[in-house]
Amino acid sequence: MSESSGMVEKRGLGHWMTHLGLIIGLLFIFFPIWLAFVASTVTQPEIVKPPMPLLPGDQFFSNYRKALVSGVNAPVAMMMMNSMIMAMGIAVGKIIISLLSAFAIVYFKFPGRRLFFWLIFLTLMLPVEVRIVPTYQVAANFGLLNSYSGLIFPLIASATATFLFRQFFMTVPDELAEAARVDGAGPMRFFWDILLPMSRTNIAALFVILFIYGWNQYLWPLLITTDPSMNTIVMGIKQMFPSGDDTADWPVIMATSILAMIPPVIVVISMQKLFIRGLVDSEK
Amino acid sequence: MEKRVTFKGLWLPLLLVFPQLVVTAVFFFYPAGQAVWQSLFIPDPFGLSMKFVGLGNFEYLFSNSYYRASFVTTAVFSILVTVVSMGVALYLAVLADRLIKGSGVYRTLLIWPYAVAPAVAGVLWLFMFNTRVGVVSWYLGQLGYDWNHVLNGDEAMGLIVVASAWGRISYNFLFFLAGLQAIPRSVIEAAAIDGARFWTRFRTIVWPLLSPTTFFLLVVNIVYAFFETFGVIHTITSGGPQQATTILVYKVFSDGFVSQDLGSSAAQSVILLAIVGVLTIVQFKFIERRVHY
């Protein structure tokens, strides 16, 4: 290798070895996705008689049309709509309640502030999976089964976003709030005119993370939606497998898998910078 | 840290925190409290009343060989997922960091799996290794290896580990790459001038400087393997064969919803709660240390 030169910069063979290594990694990453895509473009008989082809077939439109329009238990288009409503609801809802409470914690002194702060701090620790049974009972008692509220609200109940906004608000110079007060702005006016526009990037970054979090939920929708018309796409895929020994409708299932990853992939790729920033922020 | 400026008012701030307070109380504190409460009871066989048993549920759990086995399964699973996904991610990040140009393109491609839900990842890998139609299992068969994760517990474990690790590579890759790029170029150049080859440089300089990132990812990945891999397991193995892939979170679900054993499920939730607590403390201790680093 050109390594023997002792230089840090790579040229020649070493350079190409680096690319080769990365390409092998990419193949490992993309092979499952590629295979799913191929399976979504061929006929059922082509799949059930292994080995299946490794290049796309000509059934793309018919498989995807079948998935979107009729699916197996429910049309995938409907499930995607449910997922979209759930993901948007979680992202938007969580951002709104977090912005408001972070604003209150940072810019007001009110009785119980410390207590409130510690209460939401506690929620940082517990994923929904841990308290799944009682949470399910609460949702059921409220009649939230098979409803969008049931899909959304229990997943809003964590304070990660509140913490992020609190951290950000703390970095906003005190003088800005003072200047706004001198200019005659009340608290909500300051929030709306100054704090909110200044938080735009943070909000966008968090939106990306929360949208994917919401879209990719599995266990909660599995419990809360029994009516196929309320299924989300991510949990609906598993429902497409037949029970017993029947053969699964692989082309439609794989088309659905591809459809399930398209929205979050688009969000991640198109907002890559914001996404990485949101990721790093939310883990600090 | 406190703000110098605070606005006056009592009702406005209370109104502002109200939505979060309600949602958190109803869907977080109440259920968490319920979990603790229910863990002290067992329902009678007809589900009509609850009988107080104190710590009976816990005693039963720890004397239950399936539950103890689930602990071991969880430990094996999370260690393997963490090691595999971090190993692959580090390998890719080191390579991408060596590129002066074009690492952005690889990064864009490598973050795809982050967007793929664990449950969907499960379906993709299940499809490849399906005993009837799977491409990989078919080729393995041609090579004389009879793949059957439906019957073989080790193969089932291997499959959920790979599927879970696969979905986590993007995340680890991004943090490793950021960590590597934060190492000042001059330090590495100085080592190169001192005559250190790539591997020597990596071992003696890059790896130690990267250790804060590595520790951080270690904790985060264990948490991920514990709690966020439910979708992978449910789609691929449903905990089988013979509970070989039933990790703790999966058992909370299967005992609580499939077997309707609420007391036991609640006790398991409480134990998980304690585990998360410990992991969180570890993480905070570590972050504290990182501040001084």
Add this chain to the structure above:
Amino acid sequence: MATVNLKNIKKSFGKTQVIHGIDVDIKDGEFIVIVGPSGCGKSTLLRMVAGLETITSGDVEIDGVRVNDREPMERDIAMVFQNYALYPHMSVFDNMAYGLKIAGKPKAEIAQRVNEAAKLLQLEPYLARRPRELSGGQRQRVAMGRAIVRKPAVFLFDEPLSNLDAKLRVQMRLEIKQLQRRLGVTSLYVTHDQVEAMTLADRMIVMNAGRADQIGAPLEVYANPQTEFVAGFIGSPPMNFLAADLSENPPVKAATLGIRPENLRVVTSPARLTGKVVYTEALGAETLVHIELPKGPPATVRQDATAPMPAEGDPVHLDWAVEDQVFFDDQGQRC
């Protein structure tokens, strides 16, 4: 335009008292500079006048009306902050217009007042820009503009020039003074820079550890410092402090004798005091001679550049006129 009266203003943070009772009556149109070292409470005092800090006890009156319990916007004041506090996401125009918009002024009037201020401050070409696209001096002007458009009764300045480089600071100092003269608005200006205080103030308040050591016109304060602290803080290089018994006729309680560097003379024949030259600084028009004394801190002599310059290491004799002596007691008070 308004008068401002501070009546026995005190401030405590928890149990710590930081301002120990300040009284001052400010005339309409007067330019008052509050000067002191960091931590002396000068900014806190200004912020109490602004309404950004609660008043523990005492009264603030603007135009004869007690304003203690009024919000900043209701006090008819405008403030220029040290870091300018411009809203980063708003254009220069919107930054200046924000207060007027909140006050619900008609659009036409807002535009007219902002444009007027922009013209006055030569900001017209930058009205559409964001603060981050401006230089330090321009941002400073926008902060001024934001204060001007409000047409307030009182201007409050909180170290407005300390983020600028030295050259710009001198230029902006002049601009602020001219602007204030022209608009005739009563102003309170906080700074730690005694040169700024001397050049800007009609009267200055020299603060030390939460107390107003002296309030007066700059030259009066300079010539007649009421405390040892004021004598040492105002004037650069600072006043020399010698033992009081070096004078023939010190007052009874005198502990320290103060002589301004320009009043200390290097003489050839033996005089009141003898020392050794440590080093000299020729500044062009004048020369500073630093002299090590047999006891106490070194003394500084400021002399004309044309006067003979002693060589470093030379022993010298020092003398002064009796009328230039000021005495302080062991509490640092003038006597």
